[in-house]
Amino acid sequence: MIEIRDLEVRIGDQVIAAVPALDVAAGTCAAIVGESGSGKTTTLMAVLGLLDHAEVSGSIRACGVDVTKDGADGLRGSKIALVMQSPQGAFTPTMRLGAVLRRTLAKHGIKGAAAAERTAGALRDVMLDASVLRRYPHEVSGGQAQRFALAVALALGAEVILADEPTSALDVTVQAEVVNVLRRLHDERGLTVLLVSHDLALVSAIADHVTVMKQGRVVESGPATAVFTAPASPYTRELIAAIPALPEEADHAQS
Template sequence: MIRVRDLRVAYGDRVVAEVPELDVGRGECVAIVGESGSGKSTTLLALLGLTEGARVSGEVSVCGVDVMKARPRALRAVRGAKAALVIQSPQAALSPTTRLGVLMRRALRLHGVTGGPGSTGGPSLTGGPDSTGGPDSTGGPGSMGGPGSMGKGSRGIDAVMAQACEAVLLDPAILRRYPHEISGGQAQRFAIAMAIALGAEVILADEPTSALDVTVQAEVVGVLRGLREERGLAVLLVSHDLALVSTIADRVLVMKDGVVVEAGPARHVLRDPDHPYTRELLEALP
């Protein structure tokens, strides 16, 4: 699902991330770990072509799309619908005056998800005005978005939205709430639910649990683990928390000062590391 060879990201004369090799297959979780400023998040953004102003070279393929050569329109089609980015504080990216159901519905309509006949949660081929529920498809009896929902397509989208919430252990009633009415853990799971509703095959998670308490961290990691096993999702996780990474990752890349200093199976890297820096990170664990 993700294939990287000789990725190099530089701003001016400064190289901020170099990744010789990175592969994430269906149903796999690969973690990139390291201290702040090590190049982890920059690497993640480069995979989606989101490093504005940077000089990026190498080979990057995500869900079969050559990120380095794809036109902007092709990249927009990949982002969200095929590869979803889950950021550290998703609440900051949500409009505070808009219900969660309305926000999710807009994202689905933007990517052509109708929930109609033949829809599987990804872009539908049914098309037509009715398939997105029309201009007032943000609510109504039985809808998740507020008053005024119309059309059979709207009911189909409601089902897609509800099923996505249930997949991440959220009550679909949460779609009636505003962003300030949910917790940090619920916001993270809502972001993952959005990816599920869009039919994403890859989740790129940037420090998804760093602002959460230990119990909620376990819930979010449990959701990601379940989605890998049940849906074959590929997960690329960026984190500085090696204890958390050890519970979910199959393979680990360790970065320091923009360079990969160690890579391999998680059981080896996190138990018997070769590089002194990795040992330092492990020794810093409480």
């Protein structure tokens, strides 16, 4: 679904992100991890063709389209949907969520009974009640907003979800809700996901493949199991070592 080769993003003389190769097969979840400023989100924006301010070279193919040559205008929403870190800030604050969804669907030619049917199904898939449609963005929790953003993507029929730090602004309990929804959509519906996160616990729970970035460069890439059990890069080992352990886990490790 996504194939990246020799991607390089520059602003002036500065290389912001360099990704030699990254493949996301249909029905899989790939993750890009690393500290803030490592080039993770820039890579996502390159896939969506949203880096007009930068010089982009290399090749990006998404859902059969050469994004670097033909752009991604025809892919956004209908084929690939972005779920941002703080979706509440992306919704018009004076518009109820139901109106947001109706307008979004209408822009893609989905109206009337078809829109109503897709809306109902998408809300069920993310475990939201239809009452959420009557609320304004500030009237829902962070977890509800994140799941509603996923519902918009599902209602549009997107085949690929790009998720940018989907749990970073949420507390631990709500993080688990969002992770469970993502995992279920991935497992049951075969949804393709490209996830950006610095949360290795989240990544280990859902990702099939992991790419580790540092200062704009890829330092390690491989199957998630291999990366987490036998990391080759010292930086990856540092990231894994920084994952907080629960007290009982720490006690068990010491014994």
